[in-house]
Amino acid sequence: xxxxxxxxxxxxxxxxxxxxxxxxxxxxxxxxxxxxxxxxxxxxxxxxxxxxxxxxxxxxxxxxxxxxxxxxxxxxxxxxxxxxxxxxxxxxxxxxxxxxxxxxxxxxxxxxxxxxxxxxxxxxxxxxxxxxxxxxxxxxxxxxxxxxxxxxxxxxxxxxxxxxxxxxxxxxxxxxxxxxxxxxxxxxxxxxxxxxxxxxxxxxxxxxxxxxxxxxxxxxxxxxxxxxxxxxxxxxxxxxxxxxxxxxxxxxxxxxxxxxxxxxxxxxxxxxxxxxxxxxxxxxxxxxxxxxxxxxxxxxxxxxxxxxxxxxxxxxxxxxxxxxxxxxxxxxxxxxxxxxx
Numbered sequence: 001x002x003x004x005x006x007x008x009x010x011x012x013x014x015x016x017x018x019x020x021x022x023x024x025x026x027x028x029x030x031x032x033x034x035x036x037x038x039x040x041x042x043x044x045x046x047x048x049x050x051x052x053x054x055x056x057x058x059x060x061x062x063x064x065x066x067x068x069x070x071x072x073x074x075x076x077x078x079x080x081x082x083x084x085x086x087x088x089x090x091x092x093x094x095x096x097x098x099x100x101x102x103x104x105x106x107x108x109x110x111x112x113x114x115x116x117x118x119x120x121x122x123x124x125x126x127x128x129x130x131x132x133x134x135x136x137x138x139x140x141x142x143x144x145x146x147x148x149x150x151x152x153x154x155x156x157x158x159x160x161x162x163x164x165x166x167x168x169x170x171x172x173x174x175x176x177x178x179x180x181x182x183x184x185x186x187x188x189x190x191x192x193x194x195x196x197x198x199x200x201x202x203x204x205x206x207x208x209x210x211x212x213x214x215x216x217x218x219x220x221x222x223x224x225x226x227x228x229x230x231x232x233x234x235x236x237x238x239x240x241x242x243x244x245x246x247x248x249x250x251x252x253x254x255x256x257x258x259x260x261x262x263x264x265x266x267x268x269x270x271x272x273x274x275x276x277x278x279x280x281x282x283x284x285x286x287x288x289x290x291x292x293x294x295x296x297x298x299x300x301x302x303x304x305x306x307x308x309x310x311x312x313x314x315x316x317x318x319x320x321x322x323x324x325x326x327x328x329x330x331x332x333x334x335x336x337x338x339x340x341x
Contacts, residue, residue: 024057025232027225030072031063032217035262037274038186040107040254042082047257054210054235062261067091067140068215070220071103079225080236082108084217088306088322090184093313097100105327106237107295109216110287111208113184114143115194116150118203122179125203127154132231135177136162137169143182146212148310153211170195186276190269205281208293214303216281217296226324233327241293241329245337248316249281251275283338292337293328 031039042060045051061070061078066087072099073081085104092101116135118124124133137144143302144161148208151159162178170191173181185206192202207214218240219240221233247254251274258274259265281287290296295321304317328334 009096009256022187023061024052024055025229025235026057027051027080027232027236028078029058029060030069030078031060032066032069032084033064033081033203034062035205035258035265037251037255037258037270038277039261040247040251040258040274041244042240043238043261044247044254044257047260048243050239050242052235054239056232056235056239058236058239058255060261060340065140066142066217070102073220074098074100074223076100076224076231078222080221082217082218083220084112085218085303086112086216086311088220089304089307089317090311090313092322093308093311093315093317099320100223101321102222103321104218105221105233105325106219106240106293107215107287108218109281110290110292111206111281112142112146112212112214112216112296113186114146114150114182114207114214114216114279115185115188116143116147116180116182116207117173117185117188118180118205119173120201120203121195121339122224124180127156127205129195130154130156130159130180132158133145133160133179134162134177135159135180135182136164136172137182138166139163141166141169141182143184144208146207146214146307146310147182148210148212149306150207150332151316168316170197185280186273189276190273207234207319208284210284212306213227213299214284214306215300230327234329237293238329238333241337244292248272248278248337249339251278273303285336288338290336291331293334294325295323 046060068074069081069083070087070091072078169181172178174195252271255271300317304319308316
């Protein structure tokens with residue numbers, strides 16, 4: 001009798017454990033890029049079990065660009081992703097009849113990381129010095145695509161462009177083949193240093209500091225998920241927010257989780273990359289004013305109009321269609337992410 005009770009108890013415990021595991025909602029999440037410093041914002045909460053505590057079984061995969069992340073979520077291959085707001089807007093406006101268009105549910109990069117970079121020896125000191133200069137970037141680079149907006153805001157005329165593959169961008173600038181490049185600050189600046197340029201010799205003109213107040217990367221979700229399991233989205237954002245608070249407070253501690261996903265990642269380099277991202281686009285003055293995760297509707301509407309013009313989209317971007325902030329965690333949780341200054 002005792003043995004039978006023990007077996008029944010053991011079976012009940014196993015059944016309960018199995019049921020708990022089965023209850024976890026699987027979610028596939030697509031990053032915008034490789035496992036580098038900024039990806040710590042997602043791989044850290046996954047590794048520390050924050051998603052699991054919310055009843056989610058989250059898989060975080062590396063990506064190859066924001067456009068790809070948007071398309072994979074739109075296709076249903078992924079439930080959620082991380083992508084540039086402009087890329088999301090472009091997809092919406094160029095695919096007006098698409099049955100499934102991803103929606104932004106949380107702002108992570110309150111400012112676009114796009115910037116123009118030049119070497120001081122070129123004589124370029126400010127945006128006005130770019131008129132008539134030779135610019136370089138891949139054709140799909142976010143900064144290049146938005147350059148007409150930057151040029152209009154700063155009265156830049158007659159700049160010409162050279163296209164190249166991403167690995168050649170910084171090399172061509174160092175060699176003097178071009179006068180300036182567009183790129184993400186925390187990518188191109190570090191790439192220039194790797195090619196022998198000193199940070200003190202590089203002029204960095206961030207779009208956000210020169211009249212282009214565009215949002216950067218956002219968390220996006222598939223309409224199907226938002227409709228059928230909105231609670232999973234809320235839980236994902238709650239777990240992410242918990243992890244983001246720790247990553248912003250102690251970025252050096254978070255790189256170990258990036259290293260665990262990419263064994264050849266350079267710990268020192270990726271720590272610098274993450275810190276640059278936090279300083280320039282996550283914990284920026286605009287982010288502290290608007291609040292982590294949130295956005296300003298009038299600013300979003302202006303961005304939608306500017307992207308429509310600069311990108312030459314098939315239809316106008318509908319700002320109301322690309323954003324849904326109703327799944328965000330409470331304000332107190334979001335406010336705790338960014339330290340007071």
